[in-house]
Amino acid sequence: MTDLYGFIRSLFEGMANAGLLPNVFHFQFVGNAVIAALVIGPLLGMLGSMVVIKRMAFFSQAIGNAALTGVSIGVLIGESNSSTYVSTFAFCFVFGLVLRYAQQRTSLSNDVLIGVFLSISLAIGASLLLFVSARTNTHVLENILFGSILTVGPRDLDILLGVALVAFVFGGVFYNRIILASFSPSLAEARGVPVRAVEYVFVILITLVTVACVKIVGAVLVEALLVIPAAASRNISRSLRGFVGWGVVFATLSCLVGIVAPMHYNIPVPSGGAIILVAAALFLATTLLRNVHPAFRSAA
Amino acid sequence: MAGPGLRFDKVSVRLGGTEILSNVSFDVAPSSIHCITGPNGGGKTTLMRALLGQVPFDGTITMEGPAKPVIGYAPQSLDIDRNLPFTVEDVLAVMLQRRPAFMGRSASLKRHQDALLARLGLGAKARRLFGHLSGGERQRLLFAQALLPAPDVLLIDEATANMDEDVVRLIEEMVRELSASGVTVLWINHDAAQVNRMADRVTEIARKVLSDRAANASRVLEPSA
Numbered sequence: 055m056t057d058l059y060g061f062i063r064s065l066f067e068g069m070a071n072a073g074l075l076p077n078v079f080h081f082q083f084v085g086n087a088v089i090a091a092l093v094i095g096p097l098l099g100m101l102g103s104m105v106v107i108k109r110m111a112f113f114s115q116a117i118g119n120a121a122l123t124g125v126s127i128g129v130l131i132g133e134s135n136s137s138t139y140v141s142t143f144a145f146c147f148v149f150g151l152v153l154r155y156a157q158q159r160t161s162l163s164n165d166v167l168i169g170v171f172l173s174i175s176l177a178i179g180a181s182l183l184l185f186v187s188a189r190t191n192t193h194v195l196e197n198i199l200f201g202s203i204l205t206v207g208p209r210d211l212d213i214l215l216g217v218a219l220v221a222f223v224f225g226g227v228f229y230n231r232i233i234l235a236s237f238s239p240s241l242a243e244a245r246g247v248p249v250r251a252v253e254y255v256f257v258i259l260i261t262l263v264t265v266a267c268v269k270i271v272g273a274v275l276v277e278a279l280l281v282i283p284a285a286a287s288r289n290i291s292r293s294l295r296g297f298v299g300w301g302v303v304f305a306t307l308s309c310l311v312g313i314v315a316p317m318h319y320n321i322p323v324p325s326g327g328a329i330i331l332v333a334a335a336l337f338l339a340t341t342l343l344r345n346v347h348p349a350f351r352s353a354a
Numbered sequence: 355m356a357g358p359g360l361r362f363d364k365v366s367v368r369l370g371g372t373e374i375l376s377n378v379s380f381d382v383a384p385s386s387i388h389c390i391t392g393p394n395g396g397g398k399t400t401l402m403r404a405l406l407g408q409v410p411f412d413g414t415i416t417m418e419g420p421a422k423p424v425i426g427y428a429p430q431s432l433d434i435d436r437n438l439p440f441t442v443e444d445v446l447a448v449m450l451q452r453r454p455a456f457m458g459r460s461a462s463l464k465r466h467q468d469a470l471l472a473r474l475g476l477g478a479k480a481r482r483l484f485g486h487l488s489g490g491e492r493q494r495l496l497f498a499q500a501l502l503p504a505p506d507v508l509l510i511d512e513a514t515a516n517m518d519e520d521v522v523r524l525i526e527e528m529v530r531e532l533s534a535s536g537v538t539v540l541w542i543n544h545d546a547a548q549v550n551r552m553a554d555r556v557t558e559i560a561r562k563v564l565s566d567r568a569a570n571a572s573r574v575l576e577p578s579a
Contacts (some may be wrong), residue, residue, distance in 0.1 A: 100456075103456070106438070107435070107438060109435070158462065161370065206419070226454050227452075228455075229454040229455065229456070230447070230448045230449075230452065230455050233455070234448050234449055236433065237432045237433055237434055237445075238429050238431075238432050239401070240406055240408050240427065240429055241429050242426055243406040243407055243408050244406050244426070244427035244509065245449065249408075252469075288437070288438065292439055292441070292483065293439055293440075293443075293444060293481075294441070294455050294456045295444075295458060296439060297439045297474060298456035298458070299456070314544070320562050
């Protein structure tokens with residue numbers, strides 16, 4: 055795959071030499087980050103529609119925070135500071151599955167239960183950070199919290215592509231079933247959908263994608279990239295196709311502009327923050343458009 | 355061909371320490387229209403959820419007939435945020451096809467759906483947002499989806515509560531046609547007049563079976579209004 059990444063980066067460089075792309079595309083790490091953005095954007099655009107339809111934004115926030123704890127555990131048990139995938143995936147899977155299991159076996163409302171789990175995870179993460187900070191410098195922690203394009207290497211791209219492949223296949227196959235199970239569990243059962251199983255599929259998809267995106271967007275902000283592009287899309291969409299399509303466009307655009315613009319204009323902000331600010335600007339623009347343009351007032 | 359018969363034998367459901375159903379036993383004859391009545395909170399919808407495998411229960415529920423009967427289910431409502439951009443076509447695609455609904459309707463869904471929506475007066479509203487439909491139109495849509503693919507057993511949960519009289523007559527006519535073609539219909543119904551018009555047999559449930567009787571009136575096929 056390294057050859058493929060190199061080929062794509064050389065294309066970027068060629069276009070930069072021809073004046074078609076900004077000069078920052080000469081940097082290898084910018085090329086890597088842009089490749090990552092082109093994968094993350096469509097992925098988060100598709101999954102974001104599910105998150106909004108299922109009203110699970112708070113759940114994805116909890117998984118993002120669990121990633122922080124997973125990274126801390128990874129550093130403590132000796133994983134590389136810049137690549138704690140094993141512990142992060144493992145902790146987030148356990149966290150997500152236990153949370154989902156508890157949701158199905160309690161009368162507490164979803165937001166209360168997720169709030170409890172989120173707080174527990176954050177408390178564990180904050181406590182572990184005390185020990186982790188003694189073993190590493192604060193920049194590593196900043197990168198984990200808010201993302202950094204400088205640290206994205208070929209191994210990260212491999213993991214991201216693998217996750218994207220799995221998420222697109224399973225997300226596509228289970229898309230209707232996951233949504234139908236949230237519309238009406240009874241109807242879903244009548245149509246042969248194993249409701250509990252597809253809920254776990256959804257949890258696994260969100261966990262996979264959240265962990266894979268932490269490097270670019272950051273543990274704290276990855277949930278925002280699931281929700282804001284979908285919310286912006288909802289402002290101007292009049293069908294599910296438009297909702298998902300615009301969500302993909304907005305998420306990809308946010309990632310690309312959020313990565314390239316700070317480099318091009320030499321603005322010292324983390325990539326995660328810049329990406330979410332671009333997404334927020336798109337949300338504000340579509341909200342304005344919806345309120346002033348008659349064609350969009352009748353959107354959902 | 356006759357649809358499957360259903361047998362509920364000593365079905366009990368306990369949820370969160372509360373007994374919702376207690377030793378409920380009755381039979382639903384193949385190809386009949388069987389109405390379930392009773393007060394709110396009496397366990398009618400829970401019984402249907404037990405039949406669908408959605409709640410754990412004691413006792414047995416058996417279907418006698420085809421090995422894998424197709425079950426059509428028309429619920430009272432859907433839990434869709436009315437501000438989401440789902441058109442009528444999108445909702446049907448989510449329910450009825452494997453291809454992700456955002457990629458559009460499959461060819462087979464188009465073929466079957468258009469005629470059914472037209473018959474139920476929703477043909478011109480296929481691209482309207484689900485959240486913009488009236489309560490009656492949403493229930494018509496839920497009834498329509500229950501008929502795709504053609505069911506062996508049709509479960510109806512208060513399908514006509516918000517519909518105007520003409521549409522109620524149309525739904526009744528369609529249910530009679532389905533029953534005549536062999537479909538077994540189990541219908542939760544609060545409308546005593548409609549139960550009298552439609553039912554072959556009526557079971558009244560309030561935690562347990564209060565009565566299980568043949569319907570008073572014989573069913574008469576009437577032309578649609």
